[in-house]
Amino acid sequence: MTKKVVIVGGGGAGDAAAFALRKxxxxxxxxxxxxxxxxxxxxxxLSKEFLRGEVELQKVFLHEEADYQSQKIELRLEQVVAGGxxxxxxxxxxxxxxxxxxxxxxxxxxTPRRLPGIPDANNVLTLRSLRDSQALRxxxxxxxxxxxxxxxxxxxxxxxxxxxxxKEVLIxxxxxxxxxxxxxxxxxxxxxxxxxxxxxDVRAGTTVxxxxxxxxxxxxxxxxxxKREDADLVIVAIGITPNLDLPRALxxxxxxxxxxxxxxxxxxxxxxxxxxxxxxxxxVFGRAIRVEHWEVAKWHGRGIAxxxxxxxxxxxxxxxxxxxxxxxxxxxxxxASGQDKAVWRGDRExxxxxxxxxxxxxxxAVLSMNDSKTNELGGKLxxxxxxxxxxxxxxxxxxxxxxxxxxxx
Numbered sequence: 001m002t003k004k005v006v007i008v009g010g011g012g013a014g015d016a017a018a019f020a021l022r023k024x025x026x027x028x029x030x031x032x033x034x035x036x037x038x039x040x041x042x043x044x045x046l047s048k049e050f051l052r053g054e055v056e057l058q059k060v061f062l063h064e065e066a067d068y069q070s071q072k073i074e075l076r077l078e079q080v081v082a083g084g085x086x087x088x089x090x091x092x093x094x095x096x097x098x099x100x101x102x103x104x105x106x107x108x109x110x111t112p113r114r115l116p117g118i119p120d121a122n123n124v125l126t127l128r129s130l131r132d133s134q135a136l137r138x139x140x141x142x143x144x145x146x147x148x149x150x151x152x153x154x155x156x157x158x159x160x161x162x163x164x165x166x167k168e169v170l171i172x173x174x175x176x177x178x179x180x181x182x183x184x185x186x187x188x189x190x191x192x193x194x195x196x197x198x199x200x201d202v203r204a205g206t207t208v209x210x211x212x213x214x215x216x217x218x219x220x221x222x223x224x225x226x227k228r229e230d231a232d233l234v235i236v237a238i239g240i241t242p243n244l245d246l247p248r249a250l251x252x253x254x255x256x257x258x259x260x261x262x263x264x265x266x267x268x269x270x271x272x273x274x275x276x277x278x279x280x281x282x283x284v285f286g287r288a289i290r291v292e293h294w295e296v297a298k299w300h301g302r303g304i305a306x307x308x309x310x311x312x313x314x315x316x317x318x319x320x321x322x323x324x325x326x327x328x329x330x331x332x333x334x335x336a337s338g339q340d341k342a343v344w345r346g347d348r349e350x351x352x353x354x355x356x357x358x359x360x361x362x363x364x365a366v367l368s369m370n371d372s373k374t375n376e377l378g379g380k381l382x383x384x385x386x387x388x389x390x391x392x393x394x395x396x397x398x399x400x401x402x403x404x405x406x407x408x409x
Contacts, residue, residue: 003028005308006091006101008081008246010034012043012294013107013274015062016301017308022071024309030072033079033091033099038130039065040075043294046133047157048324052164053137060130083249086271103308106247106259106273107301110240110292115149119211121218124234127154139233140165147221147231151178151202153323155237156191159200160325169200170229172221176205183367184338187355190348198326240292242277255279258290263314264307265300272307274300282335283314284383285364289335293321318379331375334365334382343393346371354378361387380404 005021007014010032018030034040040062049055068075084091084098091099112126123143125136136158140146146162148155151173162169175181177188192202203223210222220230242257252267253260258279259267265280267273275297279290296319303315323330328351336357346353354374357365362385366378377400381388384404392398 003102004100005030005103005105006099007032007105007107008091009105009107009109009275010036010040010075010077011107011109011275012040012297013301013304014105015040016298017105017107017272017274017305018073018301019063019071020302020305021309022073024305026305026309028102029074031074031076031099033081033093034075034077035080036129037078039063039068039077041130046130047127047154048161051133051137051140051158051161081246083246086250086268089270102270104271105301105304105308106267106271106277107275107297108243108246108277109297110242110276112236113238113241115208115236115238117211118149118208118234118236119213119218121213121216121234123217123232124236126236127158128240136235140167143167143233145231145233146170147172147229147234148237149208149234150237150239151175151192151204152237152239153321155235156195156325157323158235158237159195160198163195163198163200164326170231171195171200171202172206172208172223173202173204174207178202178204179338181338184340184342184355184357186342186344187367188338194326194328194351240276242290242292244277247273247277255288256290258288260288264312265304265315266307266312272304274304280315282319283316284318284385285335289319291319291321291335293319295320295322316383318382320379329370329372331368331372332365333375333379334363336365340364341390343390345374345394345396356381356393358390363388363393374400377401 041060045060050060080094081091082094112128145168148159148171151171159169177185178192179188195202207224208221209224212220218234222228247259259273259277260279261267261273263281263283265272276292279288281288299317319335320333340357340359343356352370354368354371356363363381368375388403
């Protein structure tokens with residue numbers, strides 16, 4: 001059996017891979033090299049419960065410190081890998097130290113994007129790490145009016161948390177409709193309406209024309225709609241840039257924003273890549289997809305562990321993520337775009353519905369609001385790769401469970 005597995009990245013993919021290896025009986029050496037200052041933590045808390053002060057620090061960590069010792073997992077924090085050699089099976093840290101490996105796992109995540117031209121002010125924050133969330137949590141205690149740049153899932157979750165803390169919230173979103181590219185115009189408009197119903201000022205199709213500062217702080221901005229808006233806290237949530245410096249230095253295949261991996265998450269012999277940076281040739285969809293969500297990263301890590309411990313195979317699990325905002329629970333399963341055919345099922349007004357996304361007659365994804373059962377059944381329809389009748393998907397009287405065996409080729 002492989003003697004030493006080195007995991008670069010202490011996020012969802014890396015931590016899950018390490019512990020799953022032990023569960024599968026791997027008895028070789030395992031090392032996690034994490035650039036973070038904190039041991040691995042449960043990232044979804046950072047924009048929700050921890051940010052709102054509903055859970056404290058110890059709840060956020062994935063494992064106790066002692067768990068790494070008992071499982072014989074070496075966890076090295078604040079370790080930045082600069083490069084290495086795949087042929088020599090060695091990594092090189094920025095300190096010059098070399099780390100040998102037999103199998104390499106990369107779960108590198110991403111870095112928050114900065115808005116071009118935004119001042120380097122002490123009340124302009126991003127959210128990615130636990131330290132970011134701690135800083136934001138403290139800043140929210142002092143703030144009264146919050147400006148969010150970006151209406152993606154992280155921005156929306158922070159906006160919801162800020163409103164629940166009693167703050168005035170303004171979201172500035174460049175796209176005409178939030179999440180139009182990912183979920184389609186109708187879902188995006190409903191998504192914006194939910195936030196507006198809770199008192200959030202959502203400005204879609206809007207950008208910042210000019211920032212206003214006083215000393216070391218931003219005090220407001222003039223927007224493209226001509227209005228000047230004051231703010232005592234600005235949060236930039238416009239996505240991430242995948243961390244690809246190390247894969248490039250190692251000579252791994254890269255296309256667009258991801259490292260090319262096969263159906264089993266393998267980039268080359270003995271090198272596996274998971275999470276945000278993995279461009280995975282997904283066996284269910286028959287195409288390469290890259291997904292930036294916590295649940296996907298965790299399951300990538302578990303899939304990689306299975307490949308290392310038991311031999312390479314296909315990773316077939318569908319991408320899945322969830323987002324809780326106010327009293328709305330959103331779930332998404334599969335992989336589609338806002339340009340795919342959207343078929344609605346359920347009660348839109350009551351916010352208890354699902355939307356199926358179809359391409360060439362096949363269900364590619366399902367989004368659900370407060371409708372978990374339909375979301376799970378939608379996953380089975382995706383996996384079936386059989387054409388289904390749109391009217392049956394839309395009809396609340398049709399039995400979704402019966403559609404998979406009844407689907408026609």
